[in-house]
Amino acid sequence: MSRWISLGAFALLFQFSLLAPAAEPPAVVDSATTREIMHRVFDAIAYLLPLSVRAGSSGSHWDRELIEQKLSALEQAADALQTHAAGGDQAFRGLARSFRASSHDVATSFREVWPSYAYFSLMELTQHCVACHGRLPAEAQPGFGQRLMARVDTAGFDESELAQLYVATRQFDAALGVLERKLLKPDGGSATELDSGGVLLDYLEIALVVQRDPLRAQSLLARFDARPDVPRYLSDRLRAWRKSLRELAPVLAGEAELAPARRLVIAADHLTRAPHSRARAIHDLVAMSLLQRYVANPALRPPADLAEAWYLLGVISLRTLEPKYSVPEMEILLAASIRAAPHGPRANEAYDLLEEFGYWHDQPLSQQKGESALINMAELRQLMANP
Helix, strand or coil: CCHHHHCCCCCCECCHHHCCCCCCCCCCCCHHHHHHHHHHHHHHHHHHHHHHCCCHHHHHHCCHHHHHHHHHHHHHHHHHHHHHHHHCCHHHHHHHHHHHHHHHHHHHHHHCCCHHHHHHHHHHHHHHHHHCCCCCCCCCCHHHHHHHHCCCCCCCCCHHHHHHHHHHCCCHHHHHHHHHHHHHCCCCCCHHHHHHCCHHHHHHHHHHHHCCCHHHHHHHHHHHHCCCCCCHHHHHHHHHHHHHHHHHHHHHHCCCCHHHHHHHHHHHHCCCCCCCCCCCHHHHHHHHHHHHHHHCCHHHCCHHHHHHHHHHHHHHHHHHHCCCCCCCHHHHHHHHHHHHCCCCCCHHHHHHHHHHHCEECCEEHHHCCCCCCCCCHHHHHHHHHCC
16 A cells, blocks of 8 residues: 555645635636646645655755755745635635645655655645545646646556546546556455555545546446455445445436435435445445535525535545545535534534544644634634624
């Protein structure tokens, strides 16, 4: 398994193409600005990421002046992205703040010459590039992505890392192809390791939430099930997943509405008694696809419905996509739900889930002291208490 997968890092990225500029009221998306920010971010990543996979002793050979230029450019781009996201919805603003914090972690790791942490923090940063690009089936920019990827030496990358970079550069078919090879090759890890490590789930998230391609997912699951090392429990689940894909394909292709997504989440509640079972995954991912498209137009949604959509996305993140801690996806989603309707029927439950399961910088949110720019529990309590 790759380091970023085994450490629990996960796919989460900004949908740069959906971020609104900071003007009030929000104006039409300035795509030229988002492309320029993306270019600066990936220019820095393309240079820094290959350095971070070197042995620790090689740090003395780094070109410190050039590294500092790239780090400064990365931090400035992250600051610009946070400003550019100010006109977006609550979740996008939270992700932009998280991206900015991660960029400063990258800078610290290189300035202190910590190659191992530099690698991990950079992979975390690219994960911020994965979730938003993985949120919606927006038009890809393959030419732009290919140019960016051409600047990265990927020879030593694990397939999961390479797939993550393909998603970050909006090359979704390429990402699926890489993960298919990883899942099916005999020496790519045992079937149970690939399942427990989240590789199957990573594949399904791209295939269903982004690409909405249940047929391709069914084909992969059937071929994976044919591996000789698939145990009975996993084979039973793979067959159940394929059955769910066949049944839910029309829902996945349908309109993005709250009601069918709600029904899917409720149906998934009854699929297993095991708290950490992935038997719910297909129902949850199809619901996620509907919900992500639903919240993409927040101005058109009633606040109570928007709050429920964010809440359901937070629940799916908690029970199906967790534990993946490098970007606080579940925390951001539940906080967005509370802010959308602080006196609504989901606010108290969302807050309780944040206190019980939420973390930020390895600190439980229930023990948060002082203010936080990302998840501010005191601010959420105040919103819920004010009439």
